Amino acid sequence: MSFDPFGTEAPRWYAIPAHRPFLDDLAAGVLAWLGDAPPEALSDATILLPNRRAARAFTSALTRLSGDRPVLLPQVRPLGDLEEDEPPFSPGDLGLDLPPAIAPLTRRFEMARMIVEDFEPGMRPLRALEMADALGGFLDSCQLEEIEDPGRVVDLVEGDLAIHWQDSARFLGLAVEAWPKRLAAMGMVDPAWRRASLLRLLATRWSENPPTGPVIAAGSTGSAPAAADVLAAVARAPQGCVVLPGLDRDLADSVWAMLKDEEQHPQNALWRLLHRHEVARDAVQPWYQPPTTAEDQARGLARQRLLNEALRPARATSDWRKEIARIRAVAAPLTSADPIALGLEGLSVMSLRVEEDAAATLALMMRETLETPGRTCALVTPDLALGRRVAARLERWGITADSSSGTPLSRMQAGGFLDLAARWIADPLNPQTLLALIKSPLARFDLDGANPAEAVATLEEHALRGPVPPTHAELLKRLDKAGEPRRGGKPLPEWRAARLAEARALAQRLEALSTTALAPFVDDIAPLDEAARALTGLVEALAGQDVWAGPDGEAAAALMSGLIAGGASLGGLSRRDFADLVHSLLTEETVRTGGATHPRLRILGAIEARLVHADRMILAGLEEGVWPNAAPVDPFLSRPMRGVLGLPPPERRLGQTAQDFVQAACADEAILVHSERRGGQPAVRSRWLWRLEMLTRGAHTV
Template identity: 50%
Template sequence: MNEPFLAAPPPRWFTIPAHRPFVTDLAKGLYDALAPGGPEALSDAIVLTPTRRAARALSEAFVEVAGGRPVLLPQIRALGDLDEGEPPFEPGDLALDLPPAISPWRRRFELARLAADHAPALGRSLDAVQALELADALAAFLDSVQIEEAGDLDRLDGWVESELARHWKISADFLRLATQAWPERLEELGLIDLTARRVALLRLLAERWRDTPPEGVLVAAGSTGTAPATADLLRVIAAAPKGCVVLPGLDQDLADKAWDKVDEQHPQGAMKRLLARAGIDRRAVRSFSAPAPGDARGRWRRRIVNEALRPAEATADWLDQIRQLKSEGAAAGVDPIVAGLDGLCLVRARAEEEAAAVAALALREALETPGRTAALICPDQDLARRISARLARWGVTADSSAGSPLAGQPVGALLGLMTRAVVDPLDPVLMLALLKHPLTRLGLEPEALAARVLVLERYGLRGTRPRNLAVIARRMASPVDSDGVPGRRRKALDDADRLLARLQRILAQAGEAYTGGDATPGEAARALVQAVEALAEGPEDGDLGALWSGPAGEAAASLMAALIDESDGLPETTPTQFAELVETLLDGETVRGGAGAHPRLKILGTLEARMVRADLLVLAGLEEGVWPAPAPTDPFLSRPMRAAAGLPPPERRIGLSAHDFAQAASAGEVLLLTCERRGGAPAVASRWLWRLQTLARGAGVAIPGREDLLAWARALDAPIASPPQHLRAAPRPRPTPPLSARPVELPVTGVERWVRDPYAVYAGRILKFRTLERPGEPVDARIRGTAIHAAFEAFAEAHPDVLPAEAESLFAGLLVEALVEAGAPEGRLPREAALAANVAPWVIEFERRRRPGAKLLIEQQGRHSFKTGRGEFTVTAKADRIEHRGHCADILDFKTGAPPSKKQMESGLSPQLTLTAAILHFGGFQGMGETLPGELVYVAVSGGRTPGREEIRARLDESLNLALAAYEGLRKRVERFEDEATPYVSWAAPQFIDSHGGDFDHLARLWEWHVIGEGEAEGGGE
C-alpha cells in the first residue's frame, strides 16, 4: 500500500490486482501496518476469509512475511462460502438465540422421506436411491432460496406462468407440498435448516458490528459477496471505524462502456453486483498492494486477460484497445502484448491421458528447483486424480483439496462388497473379494488366512458358480492330491471349510435384517456394520485393525452412524436397493487427507485458487463443458420461474468460474492445458482460450507453447525405436525339450491341437501345466457342450432300442438336468429350458432316422499304437457315439458350436474324426475288431432358430482313405518331433488364431510377437 490502509475515512474498499499473490500481499500489508504497534495490534485484528483453506494459506503467508520470526497471528476466521457449504464465523453468543442446525446427513435423509411422501404429486413412487436423488435436488432448491432470501415460498403459484409446459405446473405443485411440510418437520425436531441458520448468523453478525463495531482492525478479504447476506456484511465491515474489504482482482482498467456491459457470465459480474449493492463506485476502490519491482510484466498480463474476457458486446473496439495498449507500452519501452504473454504458455494434448502426463511433467519440472512451488488448478476431479497418479510414479504426493471418493478407499470397497454379498452370498467372486480384502482378518493371522483362502479358492470356488453350499462341499471332498501328503491336505481342506462356514454365517447374519421382507436402512446399516466388523476382527477380541481409522475410516464410520441413527426418513429397502443406496452414498463422500504430501505442491479447486498462488500454476481442464461447466439445470424451476422467484440465473456460476480463471491466468508463470478429445469424442477448447488467442492474433503474436513437454509426455511410455539387444522383445518361443520329455501318447483332440498349436502340447503335456477355471466360470459353449454330451449319453443308455412316447420331454428334461449339474445359474434356466424344448423334437427325429439297423456304442474308448524310431507312439480316442452297422460303423461327434469344415478335415487341420476312424479300422475299439469306417458325422446342436444340423463330412466310400491319410500324417509328425531340433512353436497355423484361441497363448506371448510382425506360418514348426 502507498499509505496506511486505515488512513482514509470509511467506507474502505480495496482490491489486490489479479497478477499479485493475494494472501502474500494481504499478509504483508497487515503486518507492515500493524506490527510496529506491538504484537497485540496484530493479534487483536480480525481477518475474515472465504474458506478455511484460504485461512490456512493466510496463516502461512504471515509466517513468510515475518521472515521466520515469531509472530502473533490475527484472528483469522472463515467467513463461510454459502455456495460451497462452509460454516460461517460464529463470534460470541450470536448463535444462542438460534435453534441448532440439522446435521447434513439428517437433513438429507429427512428430505428423502419428504420427497418419497410427496412423490405421488409427480405421478411416481420412489425407492431409497431415487428418493435420495430427489432430496438432493430439493435441498439445492431450498439452499438457493434461503441464500438469495427469495421471499415467501407460499407464492409458488405466481412463479408459474400460464404459457409454460404442464410439467412445470406439476413441479410447482410438488414444491408447494414439500416446502410446506419441511418447515413443519424442522419445527417438530426443534432444529433449523443449515443454510437458513448461516444466513441468520450473517445477518446477526452484520447487525452487531453495525451497532457495536469491534475495537480492533476488521478485514474481510477474498470474498465477492455473491450471497445478499454476505454482501451486506461486507458493507458493514467496510464502514466500520477500523474496517476494510479487500476484493480479489477487481478490474479497474476496464473501460466504462465495457463495465456497463458486464453481466452474470463476466468475471467481474459478482463484484459489480457487490459494489452496486454497497453503493460504491468502482473508481473509489483503491489498490491494497504497493508497487513492486518487476511488477510490469504482471500488470500487462492482467490487462491482456481482462481485455480478452471483456463482455462480448464490448469487443467491437478490440483493435482500438490493442493500439491503446501498444501506445501505453511504447511509453515504457515494451510491447505490452509480448510482455503480457511472457510466462504464459498453451499446450494442446490429444486426450486426457496425455494431458495428465503433460501436467505431471510440468509440476515435476518445477519441483526440481529448490524452493520453487507449483500448483494445479483443475475443476475436473477425474483429470486431477489422473495427474496425481502420474505424480505418484515419481513418489510425489500432492496436497489435493478434491480428495478422493470414499468408494475407492479400502473401507468403502469393503462396505460395498459386503452389501453385494448379502444380495448374492454364493457368488464366488464376491466371496473371494471379501476374503482377500486387506482389512479382512476373521480372527486369524494374515499368513493363516491367506493359506486357507488359497485352498478354498482352488478346490471350492473355481469353476462354475455353485448352486448351494453342498456343491462346494462336494468339490472339496476329493480334490487332486498335489503334494502327496493326504493328512496335511485333509487338514488344509478342513480349515478352508471352517473359513467358508464362518463367512457364510456372517453373511447370513447380515441378511437377518430382511427376515420379515424389506428392512429400514437403519436396520440394514446396523447389520452391515456388524458384518464388516466380524470380517475385520483380529485374533484378539475387539481388535478391528484399521477398519475405522484414518480419514477414510472416520468418513465411513460417520456415514454408517448417520444411516443407523438418522435415516428414519428413508423408505424401506430390499437387499439390492440397500446395496445401491450404500454405493451411491459411498460415491458421494469425499476423503481428504494431506498426510505425506509434498510441501511445495498443491492441487486446488477453482475457489481456493482465488487466494493461493504458486511459482507455477497449471490450469487444466480448459474445455467447454469442463471449465466453464455448463449452466446447471434446475429440475424444479424453469428460467422464467427462477426470475419470478428472485433467484439468480444459472449463468451466474459461469461468471464466478470466469473470475477464478482470470485470477489464475494473471499469475507470473502459467501453463494453460486443454485436450483435443475427451472421452473419445472431439472437445472444444474453453471460450476463454479462444478469446485469449483471438486477442493475441489481433496483435500479430501467438501464445507460446511447450512442445518439449508434449514430446516428453509422448516419449514417456513410447516403445524404444531401436532398443539395445538386452531391451528388445523376446522372439517367438521355440522350445526344444529333450526327446525323453516328449509325449509318446496323445488323444485325437490333442493331435488336432498339436497340428494347430504345438506350443499348447508342450505346455500341457511336457510342462504339465493345467488351466485353472475362473471363479464363477460362466456357462459358456464348453460347458453347454458337456451338458449336450451328457444328455445324449443318458438318453441312449436309458432307451437303447425303442424310443418312448414322451421321448421329447424326456430328452429336454435330461438336457436341463445336465445343465443344472454343470452349474447353469438359476436365472438362465428358463432360457435353457426353452432351448431344450426347441431342440428336443429335432433330436428325437434324428434318433428315429439313424437308429434303425445300428447298434449304439456311447462314449467308447479306443487306442492304437505304432512303432517309431524311439519306440512306440499311442493315439487314443473317445468317440461320442459309434453306430455299428455290421459291415461298417459310423462315427458321430456332437458339437454346440460350428464344426470343422470338410476342407479342414481333408487338409489334416482337424483330424479328430479321421484319426478316430483309423483307430476303428485297426481294431482299436474293444469288442469291435477291425471295422470299416462308415460315415464321419458332426452333429451340431444349438436349440436356436435352427435347432440342430447333421453334417456328414465323409461317407463310406471315402472315409477309409481319409482315415489312412490322417494316420500317415500322424506318423510323419511323430517322426519329425523325434528330432530334438524340431521346436514346439506357438500357432503353426496362425490363420486360426481368432477362431481357436488357446489356453496357453499368454505363456507363448502370442499377441506380442504376432502383432510386431512375426506371425507368419513357420514350416520349421511342422
C-alpha cells in the same frame, strides 16, 4: 514504508490486482500497518477470509513475512464457515437463537422419505435420494439468496402450461411447505439457512454496533446477499476495511457499465457487490503493495489487461481494435515494449491429444519445477479425474502433492471393504464378491490355528469354481464330495483332508456371518438403519476394529454412524438397493489423507485455488463443458420463473469461474492446457482460449 488502511474516512474499500499474490500482499499490508507497534497489537484484529484454506494460507504468509519478528497472530476466520461460539461472536452469543443444523445425511434421508410419502409413493430409494438432492439444492439457493417468499413457487404455474411444469411446482412446493414443518418438529434448521442467518445477524449487529477493534474482510466478492452486507458493515466500521480480489480498475467505463447484464463476465460479481452498496469503482483504492520492479509491475498489469480485454462482453468486442490502439497509446510514454506482447510473456497455451497425454505432461511439468530450489507449482483444474491421474503419476516418483480433491472413499481400503461387504449381503453366494471379500487384507478368520489363506484357496478350488452354488448347503456339499475317497477306495492324503476340513470350517463361518447379516431383511426388505447395523456388525466380525483405523476408516465409521442415526427416515429397501446406496455414498464421500505432502506442489480445484499463488500456475481441463462447465439446467423452473422468484440466472456461476480463471492465469508463469479429445470424443477448446487467440491475432493487424 508506512501504511494505514484505516486512515481515511469510512467506508473503506481496497483492491489487490489479479496479477499480485493476494494473500502475500494482504499479509505485507497488515505488517506494514503494524509498524513498530508491540507484538500483541495485532492480536486484537480480526481478519475475515472466504474459506478455511485461505485462512490457513494467510496465517502461513503472515508468519513467513514477519521473519524473526515476534507477532501475536490476529483472529483469522473463514467468512463462509462462521460458528456462533467463535470470534467475531462472543461465546454463547447466539446459541439460544439459532437451532442446530440438521446433519447432511439425515437431511437427505428425511427429504427422500417426504418425497415418497407426499409426492410419489413407490419411488425407489435411490431415485428418491436423487430427487431429494435436487429439492435440497433448490432450497439451498432460496436460503442463500434470502428469497423473501419462496412459497410463491407453487403459484408460478398458471393456465394451460405443460403438465410437467405443474408437477415441478407441486414438487418444489414440498420444499417450502412440507419440509419446514418437518424441520420444526425435529427442532432443527437447514445448514444453508443457518449459515445465511449467522451472516445476516453479523451484518445487522455490526451495522447497529460497529466493532471497535480492527476488522479486515478480504478475498470475498459477497456472492450471497448476507455476505455482501457483512462486507459493507466492515467497510463502514471505525477500524474496518474490505480488500477485493482482482478488481480491474483499468477496464473501460463503457464495458464496466455493461456488466449489469453480463453474468458471464469475470468482473460481474465485483460489479454487483459495488453496485449493491452504491460504491463507485473509482472509490476503491489500491491496497499496499510491497516494493517491486517497474518491469514486473508493467508485465503484471499488461497480463491482467490482456485477459480482461479478451473476456469483455461479446457486444463490446467490436471495439477491440480501438481498445488495443488505446492501450498501446497509454503505454507508449511508459515503456517501449508492446503492452500486448508484454502481457503474453510467461503465458503459454499447450494443446495435447488425449487426457492420458495431458496427465503425463502435467506431472512432468510439476516435477520439473522442483529442479529449481524454492520454486512452487500449482495445478488448477475442475477435472477431478485429471487431478487424480496427475497425482498418481507423481506418486510413482515418490512425490505426494497436496491435493484438495482427496480420494473417493470407495477407492480406499476401508471404503472398498465396506462396499464388498454390502455387495456380499446382496448376493452371499456370488463367487467374485465372496472371494474379493475374504481375500481382502482386512479380513481375518480364526480357524483354530489353520492357515486362512490356504483355507480360502481350497474353498475357491473345490466349491467356487464352475456354476454358482444356489445355497450354502450346496457349497458344503461340494467340499464334502471333494473329500470322498478316490477310485479304488484310496483315502485322500492327510494334508489334503486337513485342507478340506479347514475350508469347510471357513464355509460354515461364512454361512453363520451371512445368516446374521441377512436377519433384518424380511422378504428381502429391511429398514435402512437396521441394514446399516447389520453391515457394521459383519464388517467388524470379518476385520475387527482395525477397519475403522486411519483417515479412511474414520470416514467410513462416520458414514455408517450417519446411516444408523438417520437411516430410519428412508424406510425399508431391498438388499440390492441397500448395496447400491452404500456404493453411491462411498463414491460421493472423499477423504483427504493428510500426512507428508510436498510443500511446493499443489493440485487444486478452481474454487480451492482462489487467492492461491504459485511461481508456475498450470490451468488444465480448458475444454467446453469442463472449464467452463455448461450453465446448469434447472429441471424444475424456467428462466422467467427463476427471475420472478428472485433466483439468480444459471450463467452467474460461469462469471465466477471466469474470475477464477483470470486470477490464476495472471501468474508470472501460466500454462493453459487443453486436450483435443475427451472420453474418446473430440473436445472443444474453452471459449476463453478462443477469445484470447482472437484478441492476440487481431493485435498483430492493428
